[in-house]
Amino acid sequence: MSVVIIGAGLAGASVATELRERGDTRPITLIGAEPHLPYERPPLSKDLLLGKQDAEAKAFVHDDTWYSEHDVELLTDTTVHEVDLDAAEVVLPDGRRLAFDQLVLATGSSPRPLPMADDSGAPVAYLRTLDDAHALLAHLPERVAIIGGGWIGLEVAAAVQQAGGQAIVLVRDALPLQAVLGNDMAQVFADLHREHGVDLRTGVNVTSISSHGQGAVLTLDDKSQVEADLVLVGIGAEPNVDLARGAGLKVDDGVLVDAHLRTSDPRVFAIGDIANHDHPRLGRLRVEHWDTALQQGKYVARQLTGDDSPYERQPYFFTDQYDLGMEYVGRSKPDDQTVVTGDRAARTMRVLWVRDGTVVAGMHLNDWDATSPLKQAIGRRVDDVEWLDAD
Structure with missing residues (x-):
């Protein structure tokens, strides 16, 4: 065997x-x-x-x-x-x-390719492999245009800012992470990055990319242009x-x-x-x-090795951006109701996504005692989540 x-x-x-x-x-x-x-x-x-x-x-x-x-x-x-x-x-x-x-x-x-970038002759990067990360690391103190406002794009933006560079994040949707977290929580991440100096542009489309010297020029659908030393494609x-x-x-x-x-x-x-x-x-x-x-x-x-039980684990992911740490469990949709407890201003929160009265996902920001309670809330009626009443 x-x-x-x-x-x-x-x-x-x-x-x-x-x-x-x-x-x-x-x-x-x-x-x-x-x-x-x-x-x-x-x-x-x-x-x-x-x-x-x-x-x-x-x-x-x-x-x-x-x-x-x-x-x-x-x-x-x-x-x-x-x-x-x-x-x-x-x-x-x-x-x-x-x-x-x-x-x-x-x-x-x-990584999903972007032919417009790949064929431009400009310096273009993706982030998937160890070799990709090493190549990107050399450009972090520079001006980096990031196409896409998902987790990879935002984590790279945070690294660029913390390395003393300038991140320009270009997002099609009205907010980064909107399709994942919905408007309310997506706004939290948009505010976080803008407060740290990211040039976050939402509701924009890149219409062309061309090389310019050693860098790139990106033209947006509003006819404005963005100059960058490197283009990072993060579109899924x-x-x-x-x-x-x-x-x-x-x-x-x-x-x-x-x-x-x-x-x-x-x-x-x-x-x-x-x-x-x-x-x-x-x-x-x-x-x-x-x-x-x-x-x-x-x-x-x-x-x-003989265990025939089904795989039932809930999806889980985490991110660290600047001084914000987050863990998420479950599977939500953008139009699910959000129930938020904690301190929004300090970004120390617990969030539940609720569909038809049942908790389908949970997330915490900088609340490291929340992981277990959030997992236990998944699948329960929101009215039966005791710690919501306590807050």
């Missing part, structure tokens, strides 16, 4: 780690396209860009000796050519074929599903998996960014966050 894991990020490495910690001794092969050891991605837009000591070393899941000591064959800098389900083999570029009894797809996602990510599609697995905004993270072939699991999961409580969803990669990796290892 052998397990092959395609994708040597946090999700894939978590499968291998959990299998060994559970005493599983079958052969494991972990295949990664990058030349690096498996690493976690949150430090790329947080600690590493902020220049914190040992940030890169701490990002690695294990040191290089762990894999040999635990009999995990790690193939880095290797892009899988094909998954042959009929033969139950993974085909490598050199023609080598790896047989599997169970296969785990953890191929992650790639696309799941890497080509292997799954080529193998004949069912794909629709990711790889379709059931409540147990099994694909349309019961020998194959898909986890992390690519998993379009039939969540038992939330319906179909695909989550591109650190916790999902980690926990789904551990979960699949349990599946492979």
Whole structure:
């Protein structure tokens, strides 16, 4: 019996780690396209860009000796050519074929490209890999135009400002994070960045990008122009599903998996960014966050060692921007009702998103005692959340 894991990020490495910690001794092969050891991605837009000591070393899941000591064959800098389900083999570029009894797809996602930027001849960056982060780090004291007001864009903006540079954030919507948090909480983040000197421009579209000297000029739909030393594109990510599609697995905004993270072939699991999961409580969803990669990796290892319970964990993510720390759990929609307690002026708050009287998501800002109460509130009637009455 052998397990092959395609994708040597946090999700894939978590499968291998959990299998060994559970005493599983079958052969494991972990295949990664990058030349690096498996690493976690949150430090790329947080600690590493902020220049914190040992940030890169701490990002690695294990040191290089762990894999040999635990009999995990790690193939880095290797892009899988094909998954042959009929033969139950993974085909490598050199023609080598790896047989599997169970296969785990953890191929992650790639930044959504912006051809206008890529074809401009101007200096353009994306942030997905360790190499991307190192390239971006050299530009932080400069003037950086950031296209997109999602989590990556705002975390980079914070790093630019803290490095003494100037961030110009260009957002299509009326507010950054509007589609994720709704108007009320999105405004909190907009105010935060403006207070720290970010040139945040909302409700704008970039119509053209051209090179200018060593930098770039961006023209907006109101005919105004923005000059920058670097353009960072942060307009979302696309799941890497080509292997799954080529193998004949069912794909629709990711790889379709059931409540147990099994694909349309019961020998194959898909986890992390690519998993379009039939969540038992939330319906179909695909989550591109650190916790999902980690926990789904551990979960699949349990599946492979006999646990057949469904994956029911609520989505979770966090961010750190300036002196603001945030944790979010659940799944909300922009038009859900928000219930806010705490001190808005100090940005020390607890927030619940409520739909039809039931709590569907929760978030705290700088309230580190709130994580457990927020998790416990999910799925309850808002009138039954005791600490709301206490506040």
